[in-house]
Structures are given as structure tokens and as C-alpha cells.
Amino acid sequence: MTRVRVHNLSISLDGFAAGEPQSLESPMGHASQRLHAWMIATRFGAALMGRESGTTGIDDDFAQQHEHGFGAEIMGANKFGPPGWQDDADWRGWWGDNPPFHTPVYVLTHRPRALIEMDGGTTFHFVDASAVQSLALAKEAAGNLDVRIGGGADVVQQFLAARLVDHMHVVQVPIVLGRGAHLWSGLEGLEDDYDVEVVASPSGVTHLTFEKKTL
Amino acid sequence: MTRVRVHNLSISLDGFAAGEPQSLESPMGHASQRLHAWMIATRFGAALMGRESGTTGIDDDFAQQHEHGFGAEIMGANKFGPPGWQDDADWRGWWGDNPPFHTPVYVLTHRPRALIEMDGGTTFHFVDASAVQSLALAKEAAGNLDVRIGGGADVVQQFLAARLVDHMHVVQVPIVLGRGAHLWSGLEGLEDDYDVEVVASPSGVTHLTFEKKTL
Numbered sequence: 001m002t003r004v005r006v007h008n009l010s011i012s013l014d015g016f017a018a019g020e021p022q023s024l025e026s027p028m029g030h031a032s033q034r035l036h037a038w039m040i041a042t043r044f045g046a047a048l049m050g051r052e053s054g055t056t057g058i059d060d061d062f063a064q065q066h067e068h069g070f071g072a073e074i075m076g077a078n079k080f081g082p083p084g085w086q087d088d089a090d091w092r093g094w095w096g097d098n099p100p101f102h103t104p105v106y107v108l109t110h111r112p113r114a115l116i117e118m119d120g121g122t123t124f125h126f127v128d129a130s131a132v133q134s135l136a137l138a139k140e141a142a143g144n145l146d147v148r149i150g151g152g153a154d155v156v157q158q159f160l161a162a163r164l165v166d167h168m169h170v171v172q173v174p175i176v177l178g179r180g181a182h183l184w185s186g187l188e189g190l191e192d193d194y195d196v197e198v199v200a201s202p203s204g205v206t207h208l209t210f211e212k213k214t215l
Numbered sequence: 216m217t218r219v220r221v222h223n224l225s226i227s228l229d230g231f232a233a234g235e236p237q238s239l240e241s242p243m244g245h246a247s248q249r250l251h252a253w254m255i256a257t258r259f260g261a262a263l264m265g266r267e268s269g270t271t272g273i274d275d276d277f278a279q280q281h282e283h284g285f286g287a288e289i290m291g292a293n294k295f296g297p298p299g300w301q302d303d304a305d306w307r308g309w310w311g312d313n314p315p316f317h318t319p320v321y322v323l324t325h326r327p328r329a330l331i332e333m334d335g336g337t338t339f340h341f342v343d344a345s346a347v348q349s350l351a352l353a354k355e356a357a358g359n360l361d362v363r364i365g366g367g368a369d370v371v372q373q374f375l376a377a378r379l380v381d382h383m384h385v386v387q388v389p390i391v392l393g394r395g396a397h398l399w400s401g402l403e404g405l406e407d408d409y410d411v412e413v414v415a416s417p418s419g420v421t422h423l424t425f426e427k428k429t430l
């Protein structure tokens with residue numbers, strides 16, 4: 001059965017998944033690479049960045065889960081491009097000709113455009129849809145595989161609030177960002193519906209997993 | 216040399232150290248005992264509550280540090296009593312005749328009153344003072360011993376913002392409170408001045424320690 005999963009969602013101690021302001025030059029705002037340095041250091045991150053080597057161990061073990069078993073992704077407009085990308089007819093995402101998704105990707109936007117077929121099996125679909133509606137599309141596309149909610153924080157928050165997420169992996173980085181895109185707003189009582197497990201990594205980050213309780 | 220320390224400061228995943236509304240009947244608001252259940256379960260907590268037994272292990276090891284080596288405490292008005300306690304001339308704190316401090320305690324309030332000597336060595340001093348001013352008083356009283364910043368979140372935040380805290384122990388409980396007394400506000404960049412270490416406990420809570428960097 002298709003499960004809905006979130007992986008490698010990095011947040012600060014104060015719950016921000018990105019800094020501000022976000023721009024073409026600085027996609028994560030004042031957070032720069034600090035939220036994702038743990039991942040870039042791993043073998044998983046090295047492969048993404050075209051480097052040859054990276055760390056193995058707990059951080060890499062968690063990071064690799066991001067890739068396994070997905071048939072579709074849903075992402076927010078803020079993940080697909082910098083503010084204003086909807087005004088640029090040529091914008092095709094941050095990831096070059098061969099994005100690391102290799103599945104249909106549903107981009108939530110109030111200004112949809114024609115789909116874009118990329119190399120390597122990634123197709124960007126632009127949909128003006130609710131969480132529930134977009135999930136129906138993504139599940140249809142994913143077949144027996146899972147659906148990844150790719151972020152940003154606002155989209156993950158929306159799916160969590162609707163209890164549509166089956167599994168979430170959050171990485172807490174020991175920095176205080178003070179401002180940016182906040183994950184936890186509007187999620188009071190989340191623990192009633194999720195089992196939470198925590199593992200501290202020797203790298204200094206903390207891995208939290210949220211597994212939806214079975215009724 | 217006197218060090219300024221915070222211990223057993225329990226917060227939710229979204230950074231709240233107490234719920235709301237706080238009252239005589241419900242000192243922690245809608246958080247009730249959920250933020251401190253980990254501590255109540257320990258041998259340390261059992262002794263505080265007058266019970267005979269409690270858990271040993273990592274949670275108890277951390278909890279016990281709350282008691283060792285202190286010569287004075289500073290606390291905020293919100294810790295000393297429920298909203299409006301200043302209007303009750305007979306209010307002597309939550310802790311009965313023999314409070315668990317056994318040192319001078321400086322209560323920060325804009326409405327100071329005469330000091331109260333309790334059994335067991337605790338004396339409550341009521342001061343209308345800044346963080347720096349109250350710390351001078353507490354250090355004088357503590358002699359060679361340490362000063363504990365007892366909370367609530369607003370007072371710890373104020374001392375952290377001024378970089379007056381040498382060591383802080385925070386316990387992150389896997390619940391999302393959504394509202395209440397928030398710890399992290401106004402602390403952007405705290406990691407520049409503190410080394411952070413994280414340990415996950417089998418009980419499900421996470422212990423974070425912040426140690427001020429030496430220059």
C-alpha cells in the first residue's frame with residue numbers, strides 16, 4: 001500500500017526549515033547551508049553533489065531513505081524556485097537537466113503551467129490543488145510505490161495538519177535561526193497521532209522519526 | 216569560580232516551556248504534567264514528590280545535576296506563583312514550608328515585598344532588578360558556589376540573550392504544545408557562543424546541553 005513519507009527535513013532548534021529572505025542566490029536565506037551540512041557530508045549527499053566520497057554511519061543511513069521506494073513527489077512552489085519563478089517562463093527548477101527525482105513531481109502553485117519533461121524520468125506537473133487533491137494525483141501516479149512530500153515547511157505542515165503523512169524523518173540541527181519558514185505552527189497535539197523516536201548522531205544532529213499510529 | 220547554570224528546563228518540540236493559561240489549579244496550563252513526566256519518573260523526581268522509588272539511568276543522572284553546588288537561585292515572577300500572586304500578601308510560593316532550594320532565592324518582580332524566610336535554608340528575596348543586577352546579588356550570596364537560573368522561559372531567555380548563562384540543560388519532550396511560554400525567541404545565533412551536545416534517552420526525551428565557549 002502506498003505510504004506518504006517525508007525525509008531529510010532539516011530544522012533548527014527553534015523549528016525553522018529555511019531562513020530568510022529566500023532568493024535565487026540564497027535559496028535557504030540566512031540559514032545558507034547550515035541546515036543541510038550534515039547531509040552534504042554523507043555518502044548520500046556526496047553522490048547528489050557529484051563528489052566521490054562521503055561519510056557512512058547513522059546520518060548516511062537516514063539520508064539514503066530519501067531515495068527508496070518512491071513513485072511520485074509533491075512539493076510546494078517555494079521549493080521549486082525562488083520567489084517570482086512563476087514570472088519566468090524558462091524556469092525549470094534548481095536541479096539541472098536531470099533532477100534527482102526520477103518520478104512525476106507535483107508542484108503546488110496557484111499559477112499552473114504546462115508540464116515539463118526532464119531527463120532521467122522526472123516530470124514536473126504544476127497543479128492548483130489542495131493537499132488531498134494533489135495526493136490523489138500523486139498516488140495514482142505512484143502505483144504501488146510511496147509518495148514523498150518534498151517540502152517546504154508550509155507544505156509538510158499542511159499535510160501533517162490533515163494527518164496525511166504516514167512517516168516523517170526530521171533532522172534537528174543545533175542552531176537557532178530566529179526567523180524563516182517554521183515547521184511546527186498549527187500542529188498542537190501531533191503526538192496524539194504519531195509515535196516519535198529520537199536518535200542523536202555523533203555528528204551533532206538529532207534524527208526524529210514520526211510514525212503514524214495505527215488505529 | 217561561580218558558574219551560572221540552568222537545569223531540567225523541559226520544552227516541547229516547538230520550544231514551549233509551559234502551556235497556557237497558567238493558574239493556581241494548573242500551573243503549567245494545558246501542558247499539565249506532560250513536560251515534566253520524565254523527571255517525576257526518576258529517583259530525583261520521586262524524592263521531590265515524597266515517593267520512595269524512581270528510575271535510575273540517564274534521565275536521573277541529568278536530573279540530579281539540578282541540586283549540586285548551588286548557593287543561590289534567580290527565578291521569574293511567573294515561577295513563584297500564579298498570575299496575580301502579588302495581590303495575595305500571604306502567598307509564599309508553591310513549595311510548602313520547606314521549599315527545595317535551601318539557599319537564597321531572588322524573585323524578579325516589579326512589585327517587591329519584604330523577604331520571606333522559609334524552613335530548610337530557603338529565603339525568598341523580591342527584587343525589581345535587571346538580569347545583570349540580580350546576578351550581582353545572587354553571586355554575592357552564592358560565594359564560591361554556583362547560581363541557578365530557575366526559569367520560567369522568559370527569564371532564561373533574558374539571561375541567554377545577555378550571554379550570562381555558562382551551562383544550560385534543556386530536555387526536549389516529544390509533544391507539540393502549539394502555544395505557551397516560548398524559550399527560543401530572540402536567540403538567533405546562540406550556537407556562535409555555545410557548544411551544544413545532544414543525548415537521546417530511552418525514555419523518549421532528549422537531553423541537550425549548552426556549554427558557553429571559552430574565548
